[in-house]
Amino acid sequence: MPEALPELAPVVAAAGLVILILGTTLTRRLRPTLGLALDFFLAGSLLRLSGDLALQAIAVVGLLLVLRVLAGRVLRSAT
Amino acid sequence: MVQDAPNGGPRKERRVEGLLDEERLSEAVDFLVRLIESVGAIVIFVGAVIAFVRFLMVALTTRRAEGFLEIRLDLGRFLVLGLEFQLAGDILRSAIAPTFSEIGQLAAVAAIRTALNYFLSREIKEEREEVEQQHERRDARSPA
Numbered sequence: 001m002p003e004a005l006p007e008l009a010p011v012v013a014a015a016g017l018v019i020l021i022l023g024t025t026l027t028r029r030l031r032p033t034l035g036l037a038l039d040f041f042l043a044g045s046l047l048r049l050s051g052d053l054a055l056q057a058i059a060v061v062g063l064l065l066v067l068r069v070l071a072g073r074v075l076r077s078a079t
Numbered sequence: 080m081v082q083d084a085p086n087g088g089p090r091k092e093r094r095v096e097g098l099l100d101e102e103r104l105s106e107a108v109d110f111l112v113r114l115i116e117s118v119g120a121i122v123i124f125v126g127a128v129i130a131f132v133r134f135l136m137v138a139l140t141t142r143r144a145e146g147f148l149e150i151r152l153d154l155g156r157f158l159v160l161g162l163e164f165q166l167a168g169d170i171l172r173s174a175i176a177p178t179f180s181e182i183g184q185l186a187a188v189a190a191i192r193t194a195l196n197y198f199l200s201r202e203i204k205e206e207r208e209e210v211e212q213q214h215e216r217r218d219a220r221s222p223a
Binding site for chain 2: 006008018019022023026032033042043044046047061062065068069
């Protein structure tokens with residue numbers, strides 16, 4: 001069971017991609033959709049990190065963390 | 080564990096066997112870490128599934144992007160809860176991290192998770208205020 005959980009990470013990341021495409025197409029607004037999709041990418045990376053302590057995985061999560069904080073600030077100032 | 084004594088007869092090892100045995104302690108902590116990290120991962124995955132279903136409902140029925148903020152807020156709550164579990168696992172793992180490189184990796188992961196937890200909690204607070212303002216504006220617009 002614990003070994004199978006990080007394998008769900010690509011599923012969550014793919015859901016983020018679906019949200020980005022479907023949300024932008026249906027609502028015609030990129031900014032709120034991008035924020036939600038970014039959270040899904042982050043959730044996927046966290047799932048992967050739960051089974052992998054490799055430096056590469058840590059770096060990806062760190063990068064997404066920085067992106068999320070920056071995107072949060074940009075989105076808030078823009079809306 | 081049984082060892083041969085210098086005179087040839089079997090002799091019990093002096094090390095205390097039982098709960099404080101290093102190997103057993105290591106195995107027990109390892110099991111607990113896997114259990115706690117699994118709970119954290121399950122929380123994150125369940126949160127993502129719920130958020131995705133809600134996204135489909137909002138996007139396909141109302142087609143209003145304003146509803147995404149509330150979904151993001153709830154997903155953020157699940158992420159914070161999952162991260163708390165994973166941090167608990169990190170703290171527990173630090174009890175049995177034997178090498179310097181493992182301790183370094185553990186410190187990096189714990190630092191990232193703590194920072195993420197902090198920023199997520201802060202953003203959730205700000206987004207909650209934003210959602211409340213949206214609700215107030217909607218209430219003010221609708222006739223009593």
